[in-house]
Amino acid sequence: MSWKKFLTSPVFFKHLALALLITLAFVFGVMKFLSVATNHGEEIPVPNLAKMSVEKAEERLDDIGLEFHLLDTVDYNPAFPPYSVVEQDPLAGVTVKDGRKVYVKINSGGYAKVTMPDLVQKTYRQALSTLRALGVQEGDVKYVEYMAKDVVLEVKQGGKKIKAGDRILKNSKIDFVLGDGKTGFNDEELDSVNTHEILVPTEEDLNNAE
Structure with a gap:
């Protein structure tokens, strides 16, 4: 049989149709495999990781195909x-593709020192x-006699005097000793000054003095 007759024969068309079916089946199988292997079209909701330990959060993400x-x-x-875990990105509830990285920030183990x-x-x-900028809180305030009002004379914590350069924890409370604005005279001295009569010399007194 010549090639011309073969190419126009029913047998050729039968083989051609069979080859096309096999090719289509192969392509479909490959696409199906890739779809399953890559979870094509499948979206995973990101879980809420807040307050989880690093180990638990990493394990939770790994179980659902996400990366910590x-x-x-x-x-x-x-x-x-x-x-x-304190913060996460993407946020909880957002749907993402398999293998997506979830970025997290974790809480420190305690307050830092300043x-x-x-x-x-x-x-x-x-x-x-100044203290609020450092993250330190205001404690009790005590006033003592001093000429300038509301001027800091001492700074204390737990009854212990604190000096510049000491290290304290953030969010701790600092107590103040402030001036009350008085000069330091006692009450009797102040009354004496306030009630004392100032004598102004007369012209006769000045003449007698001469």
Whole structure:
């Protein structure tokens, strides 16, 4: 049989149709395999990792095909356990593809320490502004006799005097000893000064003095 007759024969078309079916079946199988292998079209909701330990969060993500990635440690937040997840990206509930990285930030193990600045002879307002910028809280205030009002004379913590350069924990409370604005005279001396009669010499007194 010549090639021309073969190419126009029913047998050729039968073989051609069979080859096309096999090719289509192979392509479909490959596409199906890739779809399953890559979870094509499947989206996974990101779980809420807040307050989980690093180990538990990593295990939770691994179980559902997501990747844990630690970004940083943030300042201590007492609302979260030490070394637990504080922030995550993507947020909980967002749907992502399989294998997506979830970036997290974890809580510190405790409050950091800051260096105490020199607050003596500063005004109370200046001292508060400085401490708040450092993350330190205001404690009790005590006034003592001093000529300048609201001037810091001492800074204490737990009854112990603190000096510039000492290290204290963030969020701790600092007590102040401030001046009350009085000169230091006692009440009797102040009354004497206030009631003392000032004598103005007369012209006759001045003439007699001459």
